[in-house]
Amino acid sequence: MQGAAGSETSYGDPLEAALAWQRAGAEWVHLVDLDAAFGRGSNRELLAEVTGKLDVKVELSGGIRDDASLEAALATGCARVNLGTAALENPQWADRVVAEYGERVAVGLDVRITEQGHRLAARGWTKDGGDLWEVLARLDAAGCRRYVVTDVSKDGTLQGPNTELLRAVCDRTEAPVIASGGVSSVDDLVELSKLAPLGLEGSIVGKALYAQNFTLEEALAAVS
Numbered sequence: 656m657q658g659a660a661g662s663e664t665s666y667g668d669p670l671e672a673a674l675a676w677q678r679a680g681a682e683w684v685h686l687v688d689l690d691a692a693f694g695r696g697s698n699r700e701l702l703a704e705v706t707g708k709l710d711v712k713v714e715l716s717g718g719i720r721d722d723a724s725l726e727a728a729l730a731t732g733c734a735r736v737n738l739g740t741a742a743l744e745n746p747q748w749a750d751r752v753v754a755e756y757g758e759r760v761a762v763g764l765d766v767r768i769t770e771q772g773h774r775l776a777a778r779g780w781t782k783d784g785g786d787l788w789e790v791l792a793r794l795d796a797a798g799c800r801r802y803v804v805t806d807v808s809k810d811g812t813l814q815g816p817n818t819e820l821l822r823a824v825c826d827r828t829e830a831p832v833i834a835s836g837g838v839s840s841v842d843d844l845v846e847l848s849k850l851a852p853l854g855l856e857g858s859i860v861g862k863a864l865y866a867q868n869f870t871l872e873e874a875l876a877a878v879s
């Protein structure tokens with residue numbers, strides 16, 4: 656199953672990798688603490704060290720679920736944090752912090768498309784977190800400034816992004832949307848860039864870069 660704990664591939668030292676993306680021209684680095692997302696540990700100090708050594712903007716994600724973890728994440732100097740589980744399981748807290756921290760807090764909408772509709776996935780994608788459209792409406796009303804949208808069936812598969820889902824989310828919110836999951840080629844990024852007029856602000860690329868399907872320089876040149 657995509658995203659199952661223990662199924663991840665190791666691509667080496669996170670700091671070395673992040674510095675290499677910075678040298679290659681990245682403006683943002685999206686850093687996920689998978690141990691925290693799965694509830695099996697924390698790499699808080701490591702992520703703080705990586706963030707502190709980068710000059711580019713960092714989006715921190717994974718395990719940011721209460722005041723202490725939010726404050727620790729923001730104190731690293733990251734540009735933005737991305738809430739997942741807490742936005743689904745602790746709506747009052749999440750609604751308060753999206754309003755309080757504005758641009759520094761995004762919400763990750765990890766979507767599983769089922770016979771029951773568009774469902775959100777929480778706790779390392781192991782628990783149902785409610786209906787996508789209801790949660791999106793609630794977070795919009797709370798003033799959420801940005802969403803990171805992942806089709807969990809695509810993440811890590813190199814099968815191409817779910818542009819239909821991204822288009823649908825862009826149609827339902829005024830907030831900028833960032834695409835995550837499935838990118839396999841520069842062509843995928845070019846397709847995603849065509850959604851910019853709808854509100855798609857950017858795309859997160861992971862495995863395709865580590866698998867060397869293309870270089871970051873090629874990607875940036877294709878969509879700039």
Ligand SMILES: O=C(O)c1ccccc1N[C@@H]1O[C@H](COP(=O)(O)O)[C@@H](O)[C@H]1O
Pocket residue numbers: 658659687689691692693716717718719720737738739740741763765777778779780805810
């Ligand atoms: O990023 C992944 O590949 C991933 C795989 C499986 C589960 C979660 C994953 N990542 C991200 O974790 C955060 C959510 O963390 P939390 O729920 O707030 O603790 C979110 O960005 C997921 O996309």
